[in-house]
Amino acid sequence: MPLINMPEFSGRLLDEFAGRGAARIDTPVIQPAAPFLDMAGEDLRRRIFLTESERGESLCLRPEFTIPVCLRHIETATGTPRRYCYLGEVFRQRRDGDNEFYQAGIEDLGEKNVASADARAVTDAVEIIASLLPGRALTITLGDQTVFEAVVRSLGLALGWQKRLIQAFGNTALLKQLLLTLATPQPVAGLSPELADLLRQDEAALIDHIDRTMQDTGYSTNASRSPREIAARLTEKLALAETRLDGAALLLLSEFLSLELPLSEAAAALAGFADAAGLSFGHALGEFEARVAALQDLGMDPSRITYRAAFGRPLDYYTGLVFEVTQKGSDAVLVGGGRFDRLLTLLGAVDDIPAVGFSLWLDRIEQARAR
Amino acid sequence: MTITIALPSKGRMKDDASAIFERAGLPIVAVGNDRSYRGRVEGHEDIEIAFLSASEIARELGAGAVDFGVTGEDLVREGLVDADRQVEIVARLGFGHADVVVAVPEIWLDVDTMADLGDVAADFRARHGRRLQIATKYWRLTQQHFSSQHGIQLYRIVESLGATEGAPAAGQADIIVDITSTGSTLRANHLKILSDGVILKSQACLVRARKLAHEGDLRIAHIVDAVRNAL
Secondary structure, eight states, X not given: OOOOSOOTTHHHHHHHHXXXXXXXXXXXSEEESHHXXXXXXXXXXXXXXXXXXXXXXXXXXXXXXXXXXXXXXXXXTOOSXXXXXXXXXXXXXXSSSOSEEEXXXXXXXXXXXXXXXXXXXXXXXXXXXXXXXXXXXXXXEEEXXXXXXHHXXXXXXXXXXXXXXXXXXXXXXXXXXXXXXXXXXXXXXXXXXXXXXXXHSOHHHHHHHHHHHHHHTTOGGGOSSXXXXXXXXXXXXXXXXXXXXXXXXXXXXXXXXXXXXXXXXXXXXXXXXXXXXXXXXXXXXHHHHHHHHXXXXXXXXXXXXEEETXXXXXXXXXOSEXXXXXXXXXXXXXXXXXXXXXXXXHTTOSSOOOEEEEEXXXXXXXXXXHX | OOEEEEEEOSHHHHHHHHHHHXXXXXXXXXXSSTTOSEEEETTEEEEEEEEEOXXXXXXXXXXXXXXXXXXXXXXXXXXXXXXXXXXXXXXXXXXXXXXXXXXXXXXXXXXXSHHHHHHHHHHHHHHHSSOEEEEESOHHHHHIIIIIITOOOOEEEEEOOSOGGGHHHHTSOSEEEEEESSSHHHHHXXXXXXXXXXXXXXXXXXXXXXXXXXXXXXXXXXXXXHHHHTO
């Protein structure tokens, strides 16, 4: 059944939000489409309802709340920290499930204490689900982009390779493929003898060659990538192609990605892993431990949470914590959340605004309640 | 039930399609004058020919408004969600060859594969303040190729309805996804096809709408066999 009316527990949910110090914010249902496609990628295009204004502006029905809430925050310039909550309809083209459904959640913008803001988001989300689904066994999964980045950095790979791996975090298939390439590097194809010659000379000659070709072909005026950028990446590419991750490092990386254990044991396991491998994770481990401590301070038992090292979201604005809650034995995510410190600046905020939040899938919660 | 076959309404595609039906023993005659958009098959009163534009044919097939159609595979795969569930490609007809390809400026010496493009796309926003832009009219095929097959998410599609090859030089987009048959237009515009940038090798096809009513209909089977045997 399509969920036309608000779920009956909406009022209760809004009380919960208010009790947790969040102020309700509303955003228009019709939104400019560009920020969503820019942030989440073109893959979203077939999953949203797109339309056009008379003047050709691309518009869509609100497919989620985080981006509209952040845009609203930037627009109203009310300063930080701010704790927003929302409850309303979102619209997505789904193969299974309805095309319109309700979401509610909290976005915590500008809280500088990252560990406690993270812990608060997880605790709020879990407590709200627990109160809506009393007595149900829940699976709480937590991942951390920062830890993965620290592991990759500490392996001493070329910067380009680090970027590729970090970019793929959360996309298991792509990550596997990259690791395979790292184990068996392929020579660079498609270089003409002239070009190979130029590459043996200095970079200035290469830049000059690219610049001249661009001018001759009338491409310069609108070229987005400059001769310098192309030359630099070509040099980098050749270096990367020769990079081979030694067997031991590759094994370490796969071993790390397969880590899955209670959060209460995770910090020690990560420290042990770093020690055994002779790696240093820098600040990442300290922040990880601080988050676990902050969770305990809020009364969350970390042994109830599963840390999965490979859990992440392959979008470049997610920066640290990711988490989700399901019923034990089910795949349906009831609430998902995470930290997105890069989103607000990407959307045009002048200052860096750290941000963390979560979103509840009210249709799935309603179904779970009915069962 | 009348069987409707949609054929391209003009150009080489129309002539080539008519020739195949002629060889298949299903000669097509226009109703009224030569430029009429209706036709019939000599000796088969229960078959109707509708002359439509090639992209409309894909759409009509998806909607089940026609039983068969002759159109490019590119248009079928671009125009229909889950094309193989909605239609069946009965025969590839050997004309109207065109590849849907990813092409980048020739001078992007560092970009030869989709993986290279992935690297460039990942850094693009940081370097240029916007996502990598792709001019195309094939947004569905582009997405499948970039997002599903190569895990590249960070790009923007700029819809282009014609002269797509000119978009990079004109500054409307950075790269293109377009059809090419010989590659000469791409070369003339200083674009190169990535080594793994062929998204689809397309040609004209006889396509059947998957309809329940077709099951056990001997006339349907006859048309399928006749066209296949004429190739």
